[in-house]
Amino acid sequence: MEEGSNKKRSFTVPEPALRRMPCYLAYLKIASRKGEKYISSTNIAGDMGVDPTQVTKDLSYTGISGKTRVGYEVEPLIDALEDFLGFRKVDNAFLFGAGSLGRALLHDHGLKQYGLNVVKAFDIDPAVVGREIVGVPIHHIDDFKLMREEGVEIGILTVPTESAQQVSNLMVEGGIRAIWNFTPVRIKTPDDVVVQNTSLYAHLAVMFNRLYEIKQEKKF
Structure with a gap:
């Protein structure tokens, strides 16, 4: 896969790697703001508590590779991660449940920066x-079926x-094909x-x- 490309993947990225990638991205953006041009997998690993070989393997999914004795070029790696994770393309979303948690998410302007726009x-x-x-706008749930054409x-x-x-x-039923579930219920949906x-x-x-375990350990 070429740097910054949108070619269809012929492999499945392990979920643990996908979970780590946004953390790498946030780390790299901080490094960029500090004026750093290059960064090594060892630096990333040391600051994030991840094995350097794991960092290298995770980042390899983006198609970017580091340079010997130099490391990764920060800005191209940021671009590659954002492209790979789908953060550059903004997708519209509907929110179901405008209670305290729902309203908090609506106020989270970071969602749009990461490619999700609640409309x-x-x-x-x-x-x-x-x-x-x-x-x-907050609509009654009964109105959702009128908005399928969107x-x-x-x-x-x-x-x-x-x-x-x-x-x-x-x-x-209304055409939603991806659900970000914040409830503790494990909902049942079709396979697709x-x-x-x-x-x-x-x-x-x-x-x-974990806090309880630490407290218990300190008692002995």
Whole structure:
């Protein structure tokens, strides 16, 4: 794959590598702002707690390779990562659930910088339906079926737990083909629908558990 190209991949990138790549990108952007022109996989690995060979392997998926004794050229690597991850192309999305979490996501301007533009939101609460939040109109969920012709294929799910499966069914019926699921429910969808689960509570549980372990270790 050529640098900065959009050629179709003939392989599947391991999910752990995809999860690390945005972290590399954020790291490189900080390095760029500091005026660094080149950076080595050893530097990246040391600062991020990743094995240098793993960094090299992960970055190789972009088609970019480092130079001996010099490392990677920062700006071309940033471009390659943004292109590879799809952050340069902006995709429109619908938000389902304009509660506290949904509203927080609407206020997150970083989403658009990473290629996701929320154009409409849906809810059933009369207190928010008919309003706009940071320029995004909030519609009643019943109106979603009228907007299928807009061609939006990405949906963000932030509804209450008890409504997650029902709303996800509605999303799929309305043409949504990728769901970013922020509920703790593991929703069921057809095989051709992509679901990315992001459970805040699961990560919170891990944090609490690790904190407890550290406290226990210090007692001995």
